[in-house]
Amino acid sequence: xxxxxxxxxxxxxxxxxxxxxxxxxxxxxxxxxxxxxxxxxxxxxxxxxxxxxxxxxxxxxxxxxxxxxxxxxxxxxxxxxxxxxxxxxxxxxxxxxxxxxxxxxxxxxxxxxxxxxxxxxxxxxxxxxxxxxxxxxxxxxxxxxxxxxxxxxxxxxxxxxxxxxxxxxxxxxxxxxxxxxxxxxxxxxxxxxxxxxxxxxxxxxxxxxxxxxxxxxxxxxxxxxxxxxxxxxxxxxxxxxxxxxxxxxxxxxxxxxxxxxxxxxxxxxxxxxxxxxxxxxxxxxxxxxxxxxxxxxxxxxxxxxxxxxxxxxxxxxxxxxxxxxxxxxxxxxxxxxxxxxxxxxxxxxxxxxxxxxxxxxxxxxxxxxxxxxxxxxxxxxxxxxxxxxxxxxxxxxxxxxxxxxxxxxxxxxxxxxxxxxxxxxxxxxxxxxxxxxxxxxxxxxxxxxxxxxxxxxxxxxxxxxxxxxxxxxxxxxxxxxxxxxxxxxxxxxxxxxxxxxxxxxxxxxxxxxxxxxxxxxxxxxxxxxxxxxxxxxxxxxxxxxxxxxxxxxxxxxxxxxxxxxxxxxxxxxxxxxxxxxxxxxxxxxxxxxxxxxxxxxxxxxxxxxxxxxxxxxxxxxxxxxxxxxxxxxxxxxxxxxxxxxxxxxxxxxxxx
Amino acid sequence: xxxxxxxxxxxxxxxxxxxxxxxxxxxxxxxxxxxxxxxxxxxxxxxxxxxxxxxxxxxxxxxxxxxxxxxxxxxxxxxxxxxxxxxxxxxxxxxxxxxxxxxxxxxxxxxxxxxxxxxxxxxxxxxxxxxxxxxxxxxxxxxxxxxxxxxxxxxxxxxxxxxxxxxxxxxxxxxxxxxxxxxxx
Numbered sequence: 001x002x003x004x005x006x007x008x009x010x011x012x013x014x015x016x017x018x019x020x021x022x023x024x025x026x027x028x029x030x031x032x033x034x035x036x037x038x039x040x041x042x043x044x045x046x047x048x049x050x051x052x053x054x055x056x057x058x059x060x061x062x063x064x065x066x067x068x069x070x071x072x073x074x075x076x077x078x079x080x081x082x083x084x085x086x087x088x089x090x091x092x093x094x095x096x097x098x099x100x101x102x103x104x105x106x107x108x109x110x111x112x113x114x115x116x117x118x119x120x121x122x123x124x125x126x127x128x129x130x131x132x133x134x135x136x137x138x139x140x141x142x143x144x145x146x147x148x149x150x151x152x153x154x155x156x157x158x159x160x161x162x163x164x165x166x167x168x169x170x171x172x173x174x175x176x177x178x179x180x181x182x183x184x185x186x187x188x189x190x191x192x193x194x195x196x197x198x199x200x201x202x203x204x205x206x207x208x209x210x211x212x213x214x215x216x217x218x219x220x221x222x223x224x225x226x227x228x229x230x231x232x233x234x235x236x237x238x239x240x241x242x243x244x245x246x247x248x249x250x251x252x253x254x255x256x257x258x259x260x261x262x263x264x265x266x267x268x269x270x271x272x273x274x275x276x277x278x279x280x281x282x283x284x285x286x287x288x289x290x291x292x293x294x295x296x297x298x299x300x301x302x303x304x305x306x307x308x309x310x311x312x313x314x315x316x317x318x319x320x321x322x323x324x325x326x327x328x329x330x331x332x333x334x335x336x337x338x339x340x341x342x343x344x345x346x347x348x349x350x351x352x353x354x355x356x357x358x359x360x361x362x363x364x365x366x367x368x369x370x371x372x373x374x375x376x377x378x379x380x381x382x383x384x385x386x387x388x389x390x391x392x393x394x395x396x397x398x399x400x401x402x403x404x405x406x407x408x409x410x411x412x413x414x415x416x417x418x419x420x421x422x423x424x425x426x427x428x429x430x431x432x433x434x435x436x437x438x439x440x441x442x443x444x445x446x447x448x449x450x451x452x453x454x455x456x457x458x459x460x461x462x463x464x465x466x467x468x469x470x471x472x473x474x475x476x477x478x479x480x481x482x483x484x485x486x487x488x489x490x491x492x493x494x495x496x497x498x499x500x501x502x503x504x505x506x507x508x509x510x511x512x513x514x515x516x517x518x519x520x521x522x523x524x525x526x527x528x529x530x531x532x533x534x535x536x537x538x539x540x541x542x543x544x545x546x547x548x549x550x551x552x553x554x555x556x557x558x559x560x561x562x563x564x565x566x567x568x569x570x571x572x573x574x575x576x577x578x579x580x581x582x583x584x585x586x587x588x589x590x591x592x593x594x595x596x597x598x599x600x601x602x603x604x605x606x607x608x609x610x611x612x613x614x615x616x617x618x619x620x621x622x623x624x625x626x627x628x629x630x631x632x633x634x635x636x637x638x639x640x641x642x643x644x645x646x647x648x649x650x651x652x653x654x655x656x
Numbered sequence: 657x658x659x660x661x662x663x664x665x666x667x668x669x670x671x672x673x674x675x676x677x678x679x680x681x682x683x684x685x686x687x688x689x690x691x692x693x694x695x696x697x698x699x700x701x702x703x704x705x706x707x708x709x710x711x712x713x714x715x716x717x718x719x720x721x722x723x724x725x726x727x728x729x730x731x732x733x734x735x736x737x738x739x740x741x742x743x744x745x746x747x748x749x750x751x752x753x754x755x756x757x758x759x760x761x762x763x764x765x766x767x768x769x770x771x772x773x774x775x776x777x778x779x780x781x782x783x784x785x786x787x788x789x790x791x792x793x794x795x796x797x798x799x800x801x802x803x804x805x806x807x808x809x810x811x812x813x814x815x816x817x818x819x820x821x822x823x824x825x826x827x828x829x830x831x832x833x834x835x836x837x838x839x840x841x
Contacts, residue, residue, distance in 0.1 A: 069698055071684060071688055071695075105701065144711070144712060145712075156756075157708065157709070158701075158706075181711055205701035205761035206699065206701075206761070207691075207697035207698065207699045207702075208697060208699065210695065210696055210698065213691075213693065213695035213697075214694065214695055217688055217695040221685075221785065224681065225788070227788075228788030229788075281674070281677065281716070283677045283678050283716075284677040284679035285679065286679065286684075287680060287681050288681075289679065289681065289789075291677040291679075295711070295714065297714070303711070303712055303713075305711075
């Protein structure tokens, strides 16, 4: 009997209509846990680098986290992975809600989709009964509307649905997969649409067995209490009406304009009233004592949900106010569009129009009002009509296709992916490393454990450190105590901090824990619920797999290194690891490149950012090393010299 | 025991649907508590509480499993609360033939909330313990009630009706035979 997981996966071939249930190898669980870790192993094994994202041989994988459907609170984020056309790399996408736990109760840790259906279909999974069904009657239907229609069609209000909207159907690269008021962004909706898969409806009524029941349950009930009562967990922006942080510090339009004094008390009161006058309630994901989603019903629009910065992106792209976002979010959610990247692509087109690169010939009837313009472009983009066909490929590719100087306006992407619209003064080395080397494509998916800013007085720092239980070891406390200026720390400290930040995300995305109770949240206040010290216990008690922090850290390194190898095999190199050139006004290329080399050495990568043979073997990834060498990707001449290595920061976090 | 006014303790779970966030922690905790052995498996489908969730219409209603019923309702009610229309099934605690609520997924046997009464009684039922939003709150109150005599003697008229029914079903001869066998014991 398997504990904590089902030990089975579902293989769906949409081209042939084939459905199979496959038993999985428990040894892989020890090595990769679940979630992104398991998906990475599958993608490495089964999708060679020559496979185009739009090939039927590309896989779309839904993977439940290892701790989903156990009593562990806050474990509910299902991972969706594939190769996405925007970057040609492994996409990284997550959504909260109920889908992952339901998959496991249906009896599957993973759902792997390959091939392409001839016409629109949906997948119905009801425990052992799995069917590929016609979905042509759902064509053009909204993403959450589809969930509602399927619940009626299947006569089951407990069925959990993940669906695409019109954007996914039209292969818009910014298309998301929507599940109730949760959504999976960053390049997965386009592939679901390409496979002509409108939705997956899953229902499960099977047990998930627990290895150490009484101990685990007691710990989880205590954790419930702790998370529920803690200000250090959850999305504080669900409650805090002061959002000067995003509005005064992030850039508006096409990641261009800072409005440092935008926020005011008058505005805050007016927006808070707008929110509470139209808020249905705040809702939670499965088994989580936080209610981070604001659910809004505005005027005659569709009811929608948002978290955190998700409410700001459209009106900041359009230079409007919150009511503009409330109008558009209900529509954009039904279209199934990522609210992070989409507004940037639309604002990019506005800039091109103002610069005369796009004209009325390209955009007939283009309105004058900045808000109406965003609406105009949204409707074109989701249908791939006219200029929308270009914008539907995201900023980088659109700039390339439009040409005529448009490339210069693609200024906020890294690895061809839209980044958060942040424009700052002096380069911050830790953030340089994170934005440059992150492979989850957004800074929010790598930052998070170590505070963003130093505290002013030693007393404040000491008080913070005294309560701080999450650091892997005491060196992080020393770093924080001695930290005065944001950009001034030793290279060793920067490397350690970036590595710890990254580690927690890789662990969360394999166990299924939410960043708001773990990896993302500790940077704000330090009092986060989960950390490297208590997650091993949750894993061991749930699954029976012996786990400690050293072993879990090793799992992180294995998964992270494998993801790097997957992308390196598809062409990722050092030259791609550049934050947007204007992310900071004052740059220091020499310092940045030196630091990048040091971090590569720290991570066990070579000069090109490719994992070395030694590191791969150390992590049990010999088969990866062999493949990279055979393909000529891992080359001796890219190795750092012995002297460079001797001077590099030492990676000895939890390495004994 | 004689008839008369007596007191008993009523256990109550107050459900505030405006406070429910739809996290379903109550379902998780209930299924864990009622697993055999305790906490050894998780399965919301075995829970004796279910949260009826309709995100589109903003309906979030935790329902505790009540009694089993053989027949489904004749007709249905619809409730309008604060402008929102709810089906009666959203509130109904019955394990009934018209839906798969409150039936063990393997055996199909009805599930019923037992308020987590146990050899070592809990301070409050597990679902309430797991609810961090006070959508479920627990209280006990004393209630006076009228206690009828323990064994009520049927009157002659009722007996006659009962016998007539038996004769209709099995024939007079069989009923006579059985009655005479019984009287010989």
